[in-house]
Amino acid sequence: MPSNEMKPPIVLQNNGVINPYSFSQAVAVGAYSAMAKIVEEGIPTQDVIDTVKASGLRGRGGAGFPTGLKWSFTAKDEQVYIICNADEGEPGTFKDRMILEGDPHRLIEGMMIAGYAVGATKGYIYIRGEYGLSIERMQYAIDKARAHGVLGDRIFESDFSFDIEIKKGAGAYVCGEETSLIESIEGKRGYPRLKPPYPGAVGLWSKPTVVNNVETLANVPPILLNGVDWFRSYGTEKCPGTKVYSILGHVKKPGLAEAEMGISLKQIIDQYGGGIENDKKFKGALVGGAAGAFVCPDCLDKPMDFDGLQELSAVLGSGAILVFNEDASIVEMLDGILAFFKHESCGQCAPCRGGTLALKSIMGRIRKGNGQPGDLDRMVEVATTMQAMSLCPLGQSVMLPITSALRHFRGEFEALIK
Amino acid sequence: MKELLERYPATTEYMLDILHDIQDAEPKNYLKPEALHAVAEYLSVPLSDVVSTATFYTMYSLKPRGKHIIRFCESPPCQLVGAESLLMILSEYLNVEVGETTEDGEFTLETASCLGVCGVAPAMMIDMEVHGNLTRERIIDAIEAVRGSDA
Numbered sequence: 001m002p003s004n005e006m007k008p009p010i011v012l013q014n015n016g017v018i019n020p021y022s023f024s025q026a027v028a029v030g031a032y033s034a035m036a037k038i039v040e041e042g043i044p045t046q047d048v049i050d051t052v053k054a055s056g057l058r059g060r061g062g063a064g065f066p067t068g069l070k071w072s073f074t075a076k077d078e079q080v081y082i083i084c085n086a087d088e089g090e091p092g093t094f095k096d097r098m099i100l101e102g103d104p105h106r107l108i109e110g111m112m113i114a115g116y117a118v119g120a121t122k123g124y125i126y127i128r129g130e131y132g133l134s135i136e137r138m139q140y141a142i143d144k145a146r147a148h149g150v151l152g153d154r155i156f157e158s159d160f161s162f163d164i165e166i167k168k169g170a171g172a173y174v175c176g177e178e179t180s181l182i183e184s185i186e187g188k189r190g191y192p193r194l195k196p197p198y199p200g201a202v203g204l205w206s207k208p209t210v211v212n213n214v215e216t217l218a219n220v221p222p223i224l225l226n227g228v229d230w231f232r233s234y235g236t237e238k239c240p241g242t243k244v245y246s247i248l249g250h251v252k253k254p255g256l257a258e259a260e261m262g263i264s265l266k267q268i269i270d271q272y273g274g275g276i277e278n279d280k281k282f283k284g285a286l287v288g289g290a291a292g293a294f295v296c297p298d299c300l301d302k303p304m305d306f307d308g309l310q311e312l313s314a315v316l317g318s319g320a321i322l323v324f325n326e327d328a329s330i331v332e333m334l335d336g337i338l339a340f341f342k343h344e345s346c347g348q349c350a351p352c353r354g355g356t357l358a359l360k361s362i363m364g365r366i367r368k369g370n371g372q373p374g375d376l377d378r379m380v381e382v383a384t385t386m387q388a389m390s391l392c393p394l395g396q397s398v399m400l401p402i403t404s405a406l407r408h409f410r411g412e413f414e415a416l417i418k
Numbered sequence: 419m420k421e422l423l424e425r426y427p428a429t430t431e432y433m434l435d436i437l438h439d440i441q442d443a444e445p446k447n448y449l450k451p452e453a454l455h456a457v458a459e460y461l462s463v464p465l466s467d468v469v470s471t472a473t474f475y476t477m478y479s480l481k482p483r484g485k486h487i488i489r490f491c492e493s494p495p496c497q498l499v500g501a502e503s504l505l506m507i508l509s510e511y512l513n514v515e516v517g518e519t520t521e522d523g524e525f526t527l528e529t530a531s532c533l534g535v536c537g538v539a540p541a542m543m544i545d546m547e548v549h550g551n552l553t554r555e556r557i558i559d560a561i562e563a564v565r566g567s568d569a
Contacts, residue, residue, distance in 0.1 A: 091493035091532040129438070129477050130489070130533055132546040170434050170475030173531055187433030188467075189474035248495040248536050255537045286494060320536075322495050336497045340531050346474075 007234060009258040010242050011218045015102035020137050023144040026105035032150050034221040035112050039158040048117040048224065055223045055231045056240040061085055061213030062317045064306035071117050073200040075208040080120040082111050083204065083211045086127040087181055089173040090289035091340060092320030095244040096214035098256055100127065100134035104141035108151065108164060110217030113224060115162045118210055123164040126181050129171055139166055173344035177392050178211040191348045192392035215244055235261030239305035247273035249323040250280065262308065266300040269323060280325035284408060288317025290337045291397035293404035294330065314404065330409040331367055331416065337401050338363045345394065352395030355386040359398065371417035376406060419453065423460045430461055433471050437478055446482040483526040484519040486564055489543040493532035501540040507554050524565055
């Protein structure tokens with residue numbers, strides 16, 4: 001369990017410190033020195049993968065899959081692709097935007113190292129279409145990196161060549177799912193693919209492809225530069241490093257905070273969010289976005305990391321924390337979440353298409369005070385079917401907000417059912 | 419049209435980019451039937467492929483819209499701090515329902531699942547500009563500042 005002492009941030013180290021349009025300022029704070037070290041010392045690709053494996057870095061997009069393992073599963077081929085998933089759409093999440101807009105060269109370097117490790121020469125950054133400033137600043141940084149010869153052919157006079165192209169999304173939450181994202185880059189509807197095969201074997205244009213989140217890739221250069229022990233001095237044994245949280249809702253200072261993995265929800269709310277506003281009482285929080293879980297005051301002292309939250313039947317997800325005071329209505333919140341899922345279901349598979357409609361309709365009548373006996377069990381039944389039968393995590397995850405809301409706040413719902 | 423298409427190589431990888439650019443160049447912010455035909459021809463794919471993509475993503479429209487697109491954020495963080503009421507106020511002020519365009523053709527009112535600017539919730543975008551910490555007054559000021567200007 002990490003101490004109360006605040007260590008310097010890893011991911012947001014340069015945010016607000018450097019001018020994101022300045023290549024020289026980025027280099028002055030160490031940009032591209034990890035990549036230069038790899039090339040100059042001739043570190044073999046397998047050693048890069050082994051270092052990331054040993055660091056214990058886990059995917060920061062939500063699922064928490066070990067990054068080094070993902071890289072090692074990538075098939076060898078003449079053409080391999082790296083995709084950076086910057087389709088940040090989870091409600092309450094804007095950490096990736098801060099990296100894209102605040103330290104773009106860090107992300108470029110992270111992608112280069114990932115590309116070097118898995119034998120990719122081409123990378124794509126898929127940025128959601130609504131993030132106009134992120135797209136502009138990333139493109140500016142890519143152009144600068146090319147002009148300075150750190151992107152392109154024979155980087156640092158080595159045999160390694162790598163280039164990056166930005167792909168702009170067009171508004172679809174489901175495209176944050178890696179196979180939907182791949183379909184979208186190919187110019188199609190963002191329908192998720194059946195897995196297996198996984199993208200590591202059959203990905204973009206049927207070639208082996210690694211899809212990593214922005215925050216994950218931003219952790220890679222400092223790991224290669226400072227070493228495994230340094231990275232493991234942050235966080236917990238099973239979840240080393242930091243997490244960038246967004247602390248929102250009824251707190252004094254809503255915003256982003258990078259904290260060590262494993263600190264408690266109470267610490268995050270008090271130390272980083274400034275505590276609950278207006279001296280109100282803490283009622284609960286929605287952790288992990290719309291596809292996340294409601295937690296209650298009993299969870300305040302539990303460690304926040306991928307495993308700690310799993311024990312509470314919750315998830316860390318994207319790191320979004322929406323805090324509620326005593327006045328908040330969990331019924332209204334769940335209704336909003338189910339409206340979100342109904343809107344964002346892509347419609348490809350029947351359990352999710354029909355299930356999200358049914359859930360919103362049941363929830364809508366409960367909220368209006370017209371709930372029928374058995375409605376709450378009916379919602380759990382629909383969500384359970386969706387969890388078992390849906391093709392992708394979108395439909396599978398609706399279960400979580402529903403069951404967690406009912407576990408902790410069932411009385412609020414029952415009060416509205418005749 | 420030809421010039422817009424030829425900014426990109428003629429492969430489906432650039433389908434989304436091409437649709438974005440064509441729509442952005444159209445004053446009424448939508449994809450005309452003849453534009454969809456032109457994209458299909460340029461990329462050498464059936465028209466159904468282009469329509470399939472164009473109808474999947476919320477940022478594209480096949481119907482004419484206003485000069486300015488308002489995307490009002492409906493995410494839980496915005497909802498928690500009063501977005502629902504503010505959306506009703508905006509809808510009343512513009513005299514349109516969500517999805518409709520004002521009579522003068524200036525604004526189309528849309529909603530978004532999350533704009534990713536939760537630090538300043540409640541929030542909306544007018545075209546690519548973010549407006550946060552919304553109140554009734556700020557919404558009206560933002561609308562009037564944009565009214566009549568170019569998209």
